Amino acid sequence: MAALKPSRRIHYLFTVNPTATLQLGLWVALSIAMMTVDHRYRALDGLRDMLATALYPVHYLARLPIDLQGWLSENLAGRAALLDENAQLREKQVFLNTQLQKLTTLEAENRRLRSLLESAVNTPERVLIAELLSVDFDPYRHHILLNRGRRHGVHVGQPALDQQGVIGQIIRTDPLTATAILITDPNHALPIQINRTGVRTLALGTGNFQELELPHIPNNEDVKVGDLLVTSGMGGRFPRGYPVGTVAKVEFDPGSPFAHIVARPVAQLDRIREVLLLENELDATRLDPPTPP
Amino acid sequence: MTAVRPTGGWIIASSFLLAFLATSIPLSGWPGRLWPDWVAMVLIYWCLALPYRIGIGTGWVVGLLVDVGRGALLGQHALAFATLAYLTVQTHRRIRVLPPWRQAISVLAFLLLKQFLVFWISGVIGYPPRDGWYLAPAVGGMIGWPLLFVILRDARRHFQVT
Numbered sequence: 001m002a003a004l005k006p007s008r009r010i011h012y013l014f015t016v017n018p019t020a021t022l023q024l025g026l027w028v029a030l031s032i033a034m035m036t037v038d039h040r041y042r043a044l045d046g047l048r049d050m051l052a053t054a055l056y057p058v059h060y061l062a063r064l065p066i067d068l069q070g071w072l073s074e075n076l077a078g079r080a081a082l083l084d085e086n087a088q089l090r091e092k093q094v095f096l097n098t099q100l101q102k103l104t105t106l107e108a109e110n111r112r113l114r115s116l117l118e119s120a121v122n123t124p125e126r127v128l129i130a131e132l133l134s135v136d137f138d139p140y141r142h143h144i145l146l147n148r149g150r151r152h153g154v155h156v157g158q159p160a161l162d163q164q165g166v167i168g169q170i171i172r173t174d175p176l177t178a179t180a181i182l183i184t185d186p187n188h189a190l191p192i193q194i195n196r197t198g199v200r201t202l203a204l205g206t207g208n209f210q211e212l213e214l215p216h217i218p219n220n221e222d223v224k225v226g227d228l229l230v231t232s233g234m235g236g237r238f239p240r241g242y243p244v245g246t247v248a249k250v251e252f253d254p255g256s257p258f259a260h261i262v263a264r265p266v267a268q269l270d271r272i273r274e275v276l277l278l279e280n281e282l283d284a285t286r287l288d289p290p291t292p293p
Numbered sequence: 294m295t296a297v298r299p300t301g302g303w304i305i306a307s308s309f310l311l312a313f314l315a316t317s318i319p320l321s322g323w324p325g326r327l328w329p330d331w332v333a334m335v336l337i338y339w340c341l342a343l344p345y346r347i348g349i350g351t352g353w354v355v356g357l358l359v360d361v362g363r364g365a366l367l368g369q370h371a372l373a374f375a376t377l378a379y380l381t382v383q384t385h386r387r388i389r390v391l392p393p394w395r396q397a398i399s400v401l402a403f404l405l406l407k408q409f410l411v412f413w414i415s416g417v418i419g420y421p422p423r424d425g426w427y428l429a430p431a432v433g434g435m436i437g438w439p440l441l442f443v444i445l446r447d448a449r450r451h452f453q454v455t
Contacts, residue, residue: 014387017382023350024379027353028372031369031372032372058310058313062314065318134317134362140423186423
């Protein structure tokens with residue numbers, strides 16, 4: 001370049017590739033076509049499956065540092081700390097076992113009463129454990145990628161929980177991975193019930209991991225801060241009675257017919273590592289229209 | 294221009310892979326909000342350094358893989374990355390002669406446009422950004438650019454990627 005005359009040098013700096021604009025046009029057109037097809041018709045799932053399977057090792061690699069950190073902290077923990085944790089766990093187990101004894105009798109009683117009432121028996125659910133592979137980078141969309149897919153029997157609509165409560169549901173499955181939408185995603189609504197009073201409403205995602213919105217609760221309704229929200233089983237996706245969140249804020253606005261209620265999810269949605277996927281046996285029958293007698 | 298035999302493709306591929314891994318590190322608080330899209334920055338670098346080799350097509354393919362990796366709409370990042378590559382390739386002669394910290398200003402402009410495109414498409418399909426923070430990774434990218442530039446330049450020279 002040093003050999004060029006100054007005027008030529010300026011010209012050199014502003015030289016552009018004449019076909020680049022055409023190329024860009026073609027690629028942009030292709031992108032728009034693909035996005036339309038993907039969004040409207042879901043017709044590109046084959047291509048997505050293929051690429052997702054090819055990318056699986058990358059996701060695995062991305063998880064490695066987190067796994068390594070967990071492994072290190074487990075293996076380098078002091079003996080005293082481990083003994084301490086062990087004692088704590090033992091204590092907890094004794095406590096849980098006593099509760100479990102109560103539960104089995106209660107469950108038997110419940111089943112007997114339900115059969116007396118001729119209502120559907122809550123069959124025990126099968127559970128599949130999946131691990132988190134990655135979180136959507138888009139901060140306004142709460143999607144997570146799990147390391148179990150169609151191969152393992154995951155299907156769209158399956159409820160996802162963690163130890164504390166409901167976290168979301170599966171919205172897309174690939175052969176080896178599945179995507180779940182969290183209950184705090186702005187496009188998610190979960191049918192819930194306030195455990196204390198039985199009031200039914202929806203829990204809408206807000207895009208904030210700590211907040212759910214409860215719309216359509218009248219100003220005169222009995223809602224208190226700290227009330228537990230559980231799934232109501234309406235809509236047929238989520239089984240009844242799983243904890244969702246607790247009411248965090250109740251504001252009465254005299255100008256509006258409904259109270260402004262904000263709840264906080266019980267599951268720590270920004271700290272998920274393992275996810276339980278429920279296999280609800282009642283799903284299929286519940287979604288069918290009722291047969292006339 | 295003499296024909297150059299392309300070498301060191303694996304360096305380019307692994308730089309994209311590492312960038313993808315770096316971008317997926319989950320961070321919280323303001324570092325998480327400023328954490329840049331390293332894949333886009335690596336793409337800008339290779340478009341500056343080897344514009345005859347890495348261009349709009351590569352950008353599009355990388356974007357498509359990012360779409361699959363992130364579970365985004367197929368074509369969302371592909372479109373943004375193709376545009377990013379186009380801008381960089383068209384202006385690489387002007388940007389390449391600047392010192393890294395001045396290149397960072399152009400990088401900021403490109404990354405802002407890329408963030409805008411990605412979130413514009415998100416908005417169209419019903420996920421509009423809720424505040425202005427979605428542009429913050431572009432600022433993070435500007436801050437990180439000189440470092441990334443030096444690393445990739447040294448890697449390119451050491452492994453003689455052409």
